[in-house]
Amino acid sequence: xxxxxxxxxxxxxxxxxxxxxxxxxxxxxxxxxxxxxxxxxxxxxxxxxxxxxxxxxxxxxxxxxxxxxxxxxxxxxxxxxxxxxxxxxxxxxxxxxxxxxxxxxxxxxxxxxxxxxxxxxxxxxxxxxxxxxxxxxxxxxxxxxxxxxxxxxxxxxxxxxxxxxxxxxxxxxxxxxxxxxxxxxxxxxxxxxxxxxxxxxxxxxxxxxxxxxxxxxxxxxxxxxxxxxxxxxxxxxxxxxxxxxxxxxxxxxxxxxxxxxxxxxxxxxxxxxxxxxxxxxxxxxxxxxxxxxxxxxxxxxxxxxxxxxxxxxxxxxxxxxxxxxxxxxxxxxxxxxxxxxxxxxxxxxxxxxxxxxxxxxxxxxxxxxxxxxxxxxxxxxxxxxxxxxxxxxxxxxxxxxxxxxxxxxxxxxxxxxxxxxxxxxxxxxxxxxxxxxxxxxxxxxxxxxxxxxxxxxxxxxxxxxxxxxxxxxxxxxxxxxxxxxxxxxx
Amino acid sequence: xxxxxxxxxxxxxxxxxxxxxxxxxxxxxxxxxxxxxxxxxxxxxxxxxxxxxxxxxxxxxxxxxxxxxxxxxxxxxxxxxxxxxxxxxxxxxxxxxxxxxxxxxxxxxxxxxxxxxxxxxxxxxxxxxxxxxxxxxxxxxxxxxxxxxxxxxxxxxxxxxxxxxxxxxxxxxxxxxxxxxxxxxxxxxxxxxxxxxxxxxxxxxxxxxxxxxxxxxxxxxxxxxxxxxxxxxxxxxxxxxxxxxxxxxxxxxxxxxxxxxxxxxxxxxxxxxxxxxxxxxxxxxxxxxxxxxxxxxxxxxxxxxxxxxxxxxxxxxxxxxxxxxxxxxxxxxxxxxxxxxxxxxxxxxxxxxxxxxxxxxxxxxxxxxxxxxxxxxxxxxxxxxxxxxxxxxxxxxxxxxxxxxxxxxxxxxxxxxxxxxxxxxxxxxxxxxxxxxxxxxxxxxxxxxxxxxxxxxxxxxxxxxxxxxxxxxxxxxxxxxxxxxxxxxx
Numbered sequence: 001x002x003x004x005x006x007x008x009x010x011x012x013x014x015x016x017x018x019x020x021x022x023x024x025x026x027x028x029x030x031x032x033x034x035x036x037x038x039x040x041x042x043x044x045x046x047x048x049x050x051x052x053x054x055x056x057x058x059x060x061x062x063x064x065x066x067x068x069x070x071x072x073x074x075x076x077x078x079x080x081x082x083x084x085x086x087x088x089x090x091x092x093x094x095x096x097x098x099x100x101x102x103x104x105x106x107x108x109x110x111x112x113x114x115x116x117x118x119x120x121x122x123x124x125x126x127x128x129x130x131x132x133x134x135x136x137x138x139x140x141x142x143x144x145x146x147x148x149x150x151x152x153x154x155x156x157x158x159x160x161x162x163x164x165x166x167x168x169x170x171x172x173x174x175x176x177x178x179x180x181x182x183x184x185x186x187x188x189x190x191x192x193x194x195x196x197x198x199x200x201x202x203x204x205x206x207x208x209x210x211x212x213x214x215x216x217x218x219x220x221x222x223x224x225x226x227x228x229x230x231x232x233x234x235x236x237x238x239x240x241x242x243x244x245x246x247x248x249x250x251x252x253x254x255x256x257x258x259x260x261x262x263x264x265x266x267x268x269x270x271x272x273x274x275x276x277x278x279x280x281x282x283x284x285x286x287x288x289x290x291x292x293x294x295x296x297x298x299x300x301x302x303x304x305x306x307x308x309x310x311x312x313x314x315x316x317x318x319x320x321x322x323x324x325x326x327x328x329x330x331x332x333x334x335x336x337x338x339x340x341x342x343x344x345x346x347x348x349x350x351x352x353x354x355x356x357x358x359x360x361x362x363x364x365x366x367x368x369x370x371x372x373x374x375x376x377x378x379x380x381x382x383x384x385x386x387x388x389x390x391x392x393x394x395x396x397x398x399x400x401x402x403x404x405x406x407x408x409x410x411x412x413x414x415x416x417x418x419x420x421x422x423x424x425x426x427x428x429x430x431x432x433x434x435x436x437x438x439x440x441x442x443x444x445x446x447x448x449x450x451x452x453x454x455x456x457x458x459x460x461x462x463x464x465x466x467x468x469x470x471x472x473x474x475x476x477x478x479x480x481x482x483x484x485x486x487x488x489x490x
Numbered sequence: 491x492x493x494x495x496x497x498x499x500x501x502x503x504x505x506x507x508x509x510x511x512x513x514x515x516x517x518x519x520x521x522x523x524x525x526x527x528x529x530x531x532x533x534x535x536x537x538x539x540x541x542x543x544x545x546x547x548x549x550x551x552x553x554x555x556x557x558x559x560x561x562x563x564x565x566x567x568x569x570x571x572x573x574x575x576x577x578x579x580x581x582x583x584x585x586x587x588x589x590x591x592x593x594x595x596x597x598x599x600x601x602x603x604x605x606x607x608x609x610x611x612x613x614x615x616x617x618x619x620x621x622x623x624x625x626x627x628x629x630x631x632x633x634x635x636x637x638x639x640x641x642x643x644x645x646x647x648x649x650x651x652x653x654x655x656x657x658x659x660x661x662x663x664x665x666x667x668x669x670x671x672x673x674x675x676x677x678x679x680x681x682x683x684x685x686x687x688x689x690x691x692x693x694x695x696x697x698x699x700x701x702x703x704x705x706x707x708x709x710x711x712x713x714x715x716x717x718x719x720x721x722x723x724x725x726x727x728x729x730x731x732x733x734x735x736x737x738x739x740x741x742x743x744x745x746x747x748x749x750x751x752x753x754x755x756x757x758x759x760x761x762x763x764x765x766x767x768x769x770x771x772x773x774x775x776x777x778x779x780x781x782x783x784x785x786x787x788x789x790x791x792x793x794x795x796x797x798x799x800x801x802x803x804x805x806x807x808x809x810x811x812x813x814x815x816x817x818x819x820x821x822x823x824x825x826x827x828x829x830x831x832x833x834x835x836x837x838x839x840x841x842x843x844x845x846x847x848x849x850x851x852x853x854x855x856x857x858x859x860x861x862x863x864x865x866x867x868x869x870x871x872x873x874x875x876x877x878x879x880x881x882x883x884x885x886x887x888x889x890x891x892x893x894x895x896x897x898x899x900x901x902x903x904x905x906x907x908x909x910x911x912x913x914x915x916x917x918x919x920x921x922x923x924x925x926x927x928x929x930x931x932x933x934x935x936x937x938x939x940x941x942x943x944x945x946x947x948x949x950x951x952x953x954x955x956x957x958x959x960x961x962x963x964x965x966x967x968x969x970x971x972x973x974x975x976x977x978x979x980x
Binding site for chain 1: 536554558582586587589606642
């Protein structure tokens with residue numbers, strides 16, 4: 001099995017599609033737009049889940065589970081919400097199949113539901129319908145709840161992980177006494193997402209808020225983290241919404257305040273999804289395959305024996321298994337691949353393709369010299385290390401790789417934020433260089449819309465750290481007070 | 491908030507329904523037959539998941555994820571399978587909503603799917619359609635894959651956890667070279683389920699096989715574990731199926747054997763679901779509320795301060811927090827409930843209702859005497875323990891409770907397996923005593939069916955340890971070789 005990957009240079013999009021499949025992350029299923037997440041890909045997702053779940057719980061959140069189906073009438077209660085999702089809903093209309101006269105299986109027309117059910121595209125409506133029962137007094141607040149679930153948004157053009165009709169995600173839904181508390185929660189979750197994405201995925205992000213037209217359907221403010229892929233396109237990696245009292249009003253969720261008044265509850269919701277897998281692949285990987293940050297690699301170190309005959313293999317296995325045990329005791333996840341059905345060269349290729357951070361090769365000469373060969377996936381460099389020092393060296397390298405992958409991506413991001421002051425330069429940079437374009441915007445929907453339709457660039461965010469300054473809009477020439485970030489995006 | 495639970499004596503079924511809701515495990519949602527699993531209930535489910543997941547991985551299984559939707563045509567490929575599930579399928583027929591002339595939201599008739607999609611009631615068909623691509627040679631086998639997922643089986647009469655239209659479960663799907671290997675796998679998983687249910691849930695089970703009519707749709711053999719509830723009804727706690735080559739043939743999954751021949755793959759599937767939550771509640775709980783085995787309790791120890799005024803609370807909190815830290819260091823999960831919005835009596839009630847295994851009360855007299863009061867949930871007994879000894883005593887009690895809850899349930903089970911040799915006694919026992927009835931059966935579907943329609947008792951299993959002996963069928967008087975277990979069941 002050769003890798004035969006298309007290179008990024010040749011066709012970035014094709015490279016991505018091939019890599020996801022060949023590295024055993026995911027593949028398309030027989031169901032339009034729905035993917036199969038393969039064991040290796042799922043193991044990475046599980047590591048993401050475990051870490052995020054820990055972070056959520058540390059900040060007082062609890063998990064729960066709400067129904068997959070949402071009655072159509074619930075869905076319609078918040079006007080902007082239904083507008084945002086109506087065009088991409090899978091709808092359940094019947095609850096039974098039957099055998100027809102020819103022995104074929106058909107939907108039983110007599111088993112039609114009185115009210116159609118929507119397969120959740122997001123759960124605000126069903127959750128707020130439940131919160132009405134859970135919230136009576138200020139003593140019931142805050143409600144800090146998260147759900148790990150599958151959701152469905154019917155997509156016409158799909159790509160593995162990045163845009164699929166069904167995807168996996170977590171969705172947090174919180175209820176608060178005051179506006180200030182809810183805004184703080186929405187910001188906290190944006191910060192937790194940024195911490196996770198930067199420290200575990202080694203992907204630098206820019207924090208900001210969305211413009212009105214890019215906001216979540218039903219939100220007053222959407223906080224986001226935006227990452228930059230190697231092809232210069234942006235990817236929204238996570239969003240956290242301040243929902244005001246919109247859903248509380250739509251579902252009549254009130255509480256008795258400390259002062260004994262009936263007030264509407266304040267809300268947030270926030271989510272990240274299997275889309276993060278796409279961001280991980282596209283940020284770090286190269287023409288040889290995946291490059292995984294050690295913090296998320298299901299296998300951090302693989303040991304491959306180089307041998308001829310049973311006797312050599314036995315001697316090498318003794319050293320390898322000892323090393324494996326020592327590393328495991330240090331919390332390093334190790335695989336010793338002694339399968340004799342595959343040659344070392346094939347294995348090297350395979351683990352490179354799968355992005356295993358460190359590869360150890362042990363041959364007969366290594367046994368003599370009491371050394372091993374250590375190969376590093378991100379830089380593709382090799383070194384010979386003495387057996388005594390190898391455990392320490394590996395721990396050091398794993399830390400170093402995690403850091404240097406982040407730094408490399410951060411350098412790339414910084415090089416690809418270009419300040420631009422006129423529209424010709426805007427178009428030129430977008431076409432030739434890509435990345436984020438930092439430009440003044442007059443704050444109107446019209447300008448945003450025109451730039452989008454003329455260039456396909458959207459406002460990714462108004463960065464949280466954007467300075468207040470006087471400027472003129474890159475498109476309209478009207479006065480503007482802040483630079484925002486434009487980019488083409490996934 | 492008083493408990494005001496219906497007692498088991500009064501109405502076991504009502505007691506169960508009330509308890510599940512009042513103890514914050516789950517509640518009905520606005521969607522017919524679908525439940526909301528509340529944070530406290532979900533925390534127990536997460537502990538179950540974590541332990542099962544560990545056991546699966548230790549035996550070489552990996553997790554993956556397959557689509558929620560199954561095209562109708564896939565579903566029809568295995569004849570007995572579609573027969574088994576056709577009557578309870580949620581069917582997606584459309585992929586868009588729209589606004590009608592009156593401004594209402596309707597299903598867009600133009601967005602009709604060419605082929606209807608079934609919301610998975612179980613995933614054999616979509617998974618075996620995928621395995622065809624994954625299996626070429628014996629080197630690709632075995633495939634040992636598990637999925638944590640939601641599934642939907644449309645139910646007309648539902649009960650929280652026990653029978654809901656949507657439920658959460660895990661489903662293992664494995665592929666093997668030989669029949670023997672597949673049978674071994676199916677038995678291994680039955681044994682893992684039994685280990686988990688007995689050691690973590692403290693629920694004793696009987697291992698056996700299902701009769702042909704109770705088998706999974708598409709299986710050649712179904713292994714099961716059967717538990718007994720406090721009302722004398724049985725509950726199927728987990729099943730593991732040997733599927734033969736049925737799905738391999740339906741989906742054309744072949745492999746090149748070591749000898750170079752093309753052969754069909756052998757299959758198993760196995761699952762447990764949120765139904766286990768129902769078994770947990772019904773096995774151990776009492777008229778005061780839940781009783782949770784320490785191994786699955788989200789909070790193992792709760793500390794409640796008894797005080798008047800800030801000063802006393804402060805002094806007690808110092809002791810309580812120190813104790814909490816010490817217990818946490820020993821891996822015990824502890825909550826210190828110092829909320830001043832609730833009185834101690836209310837809290838005692840609340841934690842009894844929620845089944846927290848141990849409750850510590852600390853009052854001013856305890857401070858003086860350097861003691862605490864320790865109350866045990868299962869026996870409702872109290873003891874005074876010196877502060878120095880309390881950590882050790884707690885660890886001891888948690889172990890003891892786990893064991894004694896199991897023993898108590900096992901005694902109950904043993905007392906409720908009644909050997910019966912004639913049909914009058916059969917009916918009498920079933921009516922007066924309940925539990926399992928061990929009786930000879932002639933092995934025919936007709937007899938099984940008649941007993942079921944006359945008494946509502948079904949054959950729960952042919953126990954694995956059933957002796958081969960000569961006997962006569964309890965119903966037909968025909969010769970029989972084994973005693974099987976009958977019971978009314980959930």
